Amino acid sequence: MDPLLEVTDLSKRFGGLRAIQNVGFPVPAGAIFAVIGPNGAGKTTLFNLIAGSLRPDAGSIHFAGERIDGLAPDAVCRRGIGRTFQIVRPFPALTVEENVVIGALLHAHNVETARSAAGEVLRRLDLYEKRHQPASSLTLPDRKRLEVARALATRPKLLLLDETMAGLRPTETDRMVATLRELNRSGLTILLIEHVMRAVMALASHILVLHHGATIAQGSPREVVRDPAVLSSYLGAEAL
Amino acid sequence: MTRKLLDGVPRRGVVALATVLAVLLAAPLFANDYLLTVLILILYFAYAGQAWNVMFGFAGQLSLGHALFVGLGAYVSAALYVHFGVAPWIGLGAAIAIAAACGASIGFLAFRFGVAGVYFAILTIACAEFARIGFDHWSWLGGSAGFFLPVANYARNDLWNLRGSPAMFYYVMLGLTVVALIACRVLSQSRVGYYWRAIREDEQAARTLGIDTFRYKMYAATISAGMTSVAGVFLAFYYNNLFPEQVFHILRSIELIVAPIIGGAGTLIGPIVGAVLLTGLAESLREALDLLGLDVPGAKQVFYGVCLLVVVTLVPGGVWPPLARALRLTTRHGS
Numbered sequence: 001m002d003p004l005l006e007v008t009d010l011s012k013r014f015g016g017l018r019a020i021q022n023v024g025f026p027v028p029a030g031a032i033f034a035v036i037g038p039n040g041a042g043k044t045t046l047f048n049l050i051a052g053s054l055r056p057d058a059g060s061i062h063f064a065g066e067r068i069d070g071l072a073p074d075a076v077c078r079r080g081i082g083r084t085f086q087i088v089r090p091f092p093a094l095t096v097e098e099n100v101v102i103g104a105l106l107h108a109h110n111v112e113t114a115r116s117a118a119g120e121v122l123r124r125l126d127l128y129e130k131r132h133q134p135a136s137s138l139t140l141p142d143r144k145r146l147e148v149a150r151a152l153a154t155r156p157k158l159l160l161l162d163e164t165m166a167g168l169r170p171t172e173t174d175r176m177v178a179t180l181r182e183l184n185r186s187g188l189t190i191l192l193i194e195h196v197m198r199a200v201m202a203l204a205s206h207i208l209v210l211h212h213g214a215t216i217a218q219g220s221p222r223e224v225v226r227d228p229a230v231l232s233s234y235l236g237a238e239a240l
Numbered sequence: 241m242t243r244k245l246l247d248g249v250p251r252r253g254v255v256a257l258a259t260v261l262a263v264l265l266a267a268p269l270f271a272n273d274y275l276l277t278v279l280i281l282i283l284y285f286a287y288a289g290q291a292w293n294v295m296f297g298f299a300g301q302l303s304l305g306h307a308l309f310v311g312l313g314a315y316v317s318a319a320l321y322v323h324f325g326v327a328p329w330i331g332l333g334a335a336i337a338i339a340a341a342c343g344a345s346i347g348f349l350a351f352r353f354g355v356a357g358v359y360f361a362i363l364t365i366a367c368a369e370f371a372r373i374g375f376d377h378w379s380w381l382g383g384s385a386g387f388f389l390p391v392a393n394y395a396r397n398d399l400w401n402l403r404g405s406p407a408m409f410y411y412v413m414l415g416l417t418v419v420a421l422i423a424c425r426v427l428s429q430s431r432v433g434y435y436w437r438a439i440r441e442d443e444q445a446a447r448t449l450g451i452d453t454f455r456y457k458m459y460a461a462t463i464s465a466g467m468t469s470v471a472g473v474f475l476a477f478y479y480n481n482l483f484p485e486q487v488f489h490i491l492r493s494i495e496l497i498v499a500p501i502i503g504g505a506g507t508l509i510g511p512i513v514g515a516v517l518l519t520g521l522a523e524s525l526r527e528a529l530d531l532l533g534l535d536v537p538g539a540k541q542v543f544y545g546v547c548l549l550v551v552v553t554l555v556p557g558g559v560w561p562p563l564a565r566a567l568r569l570t571t572r573h574g575s
Contacts, residue, residue: 051448053444053448072447073444073447073448074447074448074449074450074451074452074453077447077448077449077450078450082448083448085445089442089444089445090445091437091438091441091442091445092441093437093441093506094437094438094441098434098437101434102434102435102437102438102446102449102451103449103450105431105434105435106449106450106451110431111429111430111431111434114431114434150449151448151449154449154450
């Protein structure tokens with residue numbers, strides 16, 4: 001079966017800096033695929049390339065059989081890719097519900113249907129009780145959940161999560177892991193950038209390790225954490 | 241329809257709205273011409289503020305050149321009336337079309353080529369200034385010497401040609417303000433309204449939710465420009481004289497935006513509350529100074545300045561949101 005997302009020989013430079021060099025990987029439909037690596041490895045750049053916020057200098061990105069590199073972010077979203085941001089960006093002055101309604105409007109004929117779709121997503125993410133609060137009043141974990149909810153409301157086939165666990169306490173991380181696992185079980189393919197190895201190991205079926213913009217390892221979690229290059233550049237020997 | 245419009249508005253809010261509307265409808269019965277003139281001015285600023293609010297309050301695009309659309313509306317309808325005998329209600333259609341096209345062109349230039357924020361504001365000022373200088377030299381429309389409509393005969397109200405008494409103009413302006421309020425309510429509850437708020441809050445995030453932000457910003461620029469031009473049509477037929485130096489001047493643009501900012505940009509009632517506060521209090525101030533026998537030139541401008549200063553430091557979101565909370569008039573959805 002063709003992968004849902006296929007990244008091939010992707011490269012991106014910022015002036016003299018090679019942010020992404022010849023990175024390629026397939027994300028099979030239904031997988032939870034993690035991208036890890038030290039700060040500055042190019043993970044968020046990779047996300048921005050996939051989500052259409054940046055244009056690659058070389059290489060290609062195919063999604064569900066269609067080439068999507070170079071498309072605008074809204075066009076990428078309409079094709080079925082949702083994303084969250086590393087630094088959360090819910091619409092602060094709007095209520096929790098309005099935030100999600102805006103996502104749901106993509107596939108809803110009117111605001112009423114969008115509101116009921118948003119209600120379902122909010123229940124799933126445990127935010128329904130807070131739906132009338134302004135997004136700015138939420139705690140960080142709730143804001144992160146809201147971003148996931150908002151992206152989910154666009155009914156993506158693939159969800160890009162940029163450090164959703166960062167800044168969360170272990171109990172909150174476990175809660176998010178459980179939520180993501182459940183979403184994945186219902187058919188959603190997830191590509192995540194994560195530093196919290198506890199979450200990565202709990203979730204990912206496949207891991208890609210970036211360092212200085214290049215792939216240094218990829219494979220199953222078990223293989224990757226034993227890879228000497230990964231140990232020396234990212235995890236450190238104590239990870240074992 | 242009415243139920244949908246009032247969805248989420250508490251009963252107190254509906255009663256308050258109905259009471260205010262009833263008082264305004266009855267106002268010409270007890271108000272003298274002077275008070276009526278003040279009320280007309282309040283409604284004019286409430287209407288124009290509402291129109292500007294679509295662009296900035298809803299969609300987050302700061303225009304500091306909205307006098308351009310007031311002026312276009314005024315000149316188009318007045319020229320059609322004076323030169324071709326076209327009634328203002330027909331001229332209104334042409335005025336809206338021309339102003340909307342102009343708003344769309346400015347929007348296209350800005351949004352297609354990434355002119356945003358302060359630079360967008362400067363672009364709008366520049367366009368209004370171009371118009372001011374252009375109309376100043378356009379002799380067919382009177383140039384800098386001004387363009388005049390035949391002065392109204394107060395003996396008879398001619399609604400079709402907008403010639404008549406202050407009471408007639410008052411009801412016209414009240415009607416326009418009510419229609420603008422309803423239109424903005426419908427817009428803000430629709431897909432367009434949601435998308436505008438998303439763009440206002442965070443355009444990048446809005447795009448990742450599949451919103452074609454260019455298209456929705458274009459809607460805002462076009463609708464806001466078209467709506468604003470209607471205020472210009474009223475202005476022309478109410479004052480009967482137009483000078484480019486006055487109608488297109490940047491001070492006119494600033495005057496338009498003070499009421500919605502003080503009242504609460506992005507809210508529906510804010511522009512109206514702002515207009516009542518500003519124009520009402522400024523006129524009262526003038527009256528008070530007159531009574532005291534003081535002649536203070538520029539008192540109104542100083543008053544505007546002080547109001548702005550107080551609002552931006554104490555209630556940056558405008559007077560209406562905290563006022564609505566205090567009176568328990570907020571909607572369920574917080575708007």
